[in-house]
Amino acid sequence: MTYSVAVSGASGYAGGEILRLLANHPDVEITTVTAHANAGDPLVRHQPHLRSLRHLELQPTTPELLSGHDIVFLALPHGQSGQYTDALEDVSLVVDAGADHRLTSEAAWSQFYGGDFHEPWTYGVPELLVSGGKQRANLVGATRIAAPGCNASTVSLSLAPGVAAGVIDPSDVVSVLAVGPSGAGKSLKPHLLGSEILGSANPYAVGGTHRHIPEIQQALRGAGAADPRISFTPVIVPMARGILATSTAPIAGDATDAEIRAAWETAYGDETFVQLLPAGEVPRTADVIGANTALMGLAIDRAANRVVVVTAVDNLAKGTAGAAIQSMNIALGLAETTALTVNGVAP
Template sequence: MTSTQTFRAAVLGASGYTGADLIRLAARHANIEIVALIAKAHAGQPLAKVFPHLASLDLPSLVTSDEVDWDGVDVAFCGLPHGTAHGEIAKLPERVKVIDMSADFRLRDLDTYAQWYGGEHGAPHLLPDTVYGLTEHYREAIADARLVACPGCYPTAVLLALLPLAKGALIATDGIIVDAKSGVSGAGRSLKQNILFSEAGEGLSPYGVGTHRHVPEIEQELGQAAGRAVTVNFTPHLVPMTRGELCTCYVPLAGGTSADDLRQGLREAYASSPFVRVVDEGIIPATQHVRGSNYCHIGVFADRIPGRAIVISTIDNLVKGSAGQALQNFNVMHGLDETTALEQLPLFP
């Protein structure tokens, strides 16, 4: 569907990487007018000073949320850190639709949130009406939602690869192992020792071993698909590149299924999904194939271990893993063509 209607948008967390990519994409959306850029630490500065690569855009300077006239805002994109977003979102007028790229509304269980994020949820009254924003699997609910919680980058890649297989009982959900790797931008823009060039460059390192906060999100959605509690062995790794994410999932096959069955099941599940491409047998997905785009590539391989298969998925962590998926959800929420402003092809080389 095409429309000439314009929606006035505010971006909270506009000085972060996800905020910057959201601005980059939304600036070319025919139905979006960016009217407010919110970044507390950089308030008063022009966008061009914070992000010189966006200097050609005619956009307002950064401000605090208290300076925004929310009566003039239709939709808010939130790229704030976890633990911060729920407080800001709770203050917004109910008429403002919210697309949250933080972790604050992804988990449905309050105790699970408190356990993994180290504190009580600040806006539990909003959770019952929140829709999990994995577009390909929740389109109908997203279309009617006021608050959409976009998945984390790792859950996006893992769940796109595994949800159809769990739903279709093509795999068993015991013994799933996920080996995940992400570029340094996934750690955010703040100063951290482990992402300094001298620390992260020319090496590969695991982190969050057994404790990464995206684990309960993956288990929540896989468990719902399988109709039972699911536990996943998940280990992320930091790769010395800026963008990109690749997840290699080792899965047990359900009785009698094969890698070919898994590939066919994925193709059927995503036949009407413009951004998910199940690659042909023998093609190995790589981060270079999706960089800068909203695409997800998925490949399936037979494991040499009988009764198992290997499913590999790759995305750009800042686009399909965050800002692009947020814009995709915006399109669905407003009855627009799902691909609007997301048509750009991957950057290569």
């Protein structure tokens, strides 16, 4: 069976990455691409790298135009997906790459986002540990999927094994992330101009204000944390793509080095897209660009009594579009790795 697909927000970074990956998917046909201000333009005017899709023209984003497809991907700014998802009841599978359906807490939504709260959908991080299993099981047969926030899924995947195994204390988590500006979207923002970020590192959303914090806490609760608390500091650095997340947490009780490392080895030893590096190695963002891979390095700092996890992902691939398509594959009963690669692009 070939599934017809519509992608909204197709002129943006997330929408473009969804299209790049879907273009090589043997089980889907991209029939419709939509945008707002760019409607009426050829897709390749805004995504010139997508040569196999040069025949497509951007259509206006309306519920009527999105309806009637087998699968709809929404790659819209936060707070804009809900107005469409309510009107897409006839669509068999809807995948939202925005935040509108990620959070289960209305209070957390009001605090960090504001506006109308929409029902939570199945969270699109298959490898995440939840209730003694993996989120993958919840994605089987799902009809509504909330793709993750790129920073949130990176930190959650980094720490969930330690939480589930009881070898770290999730009440004192510190995460500092170097992130590429593509995670902020394609809209013009003066502080993200090349002249502003080249040769500089710029922290933002400092002091517990970043919108991905409640998403991380929600994921860690699912892994078994009673009251996860996190100091979360993202820093824009001059690389187009990528996240390098350094997350630390206290060692719990008398957990041994072997027990700590075993927690991550057990969690990810059989996973294709989340890979724990050998002891003593840490990843680089350069090694995951274009790939649906999260590379993870684990260190045990006995002097500070903390576990240190360094994780690299491509924020547009594994962080957003890759996770969305991986989750789609699971929901539809397709091979999970279809149209996704573990291989990055170098140099």
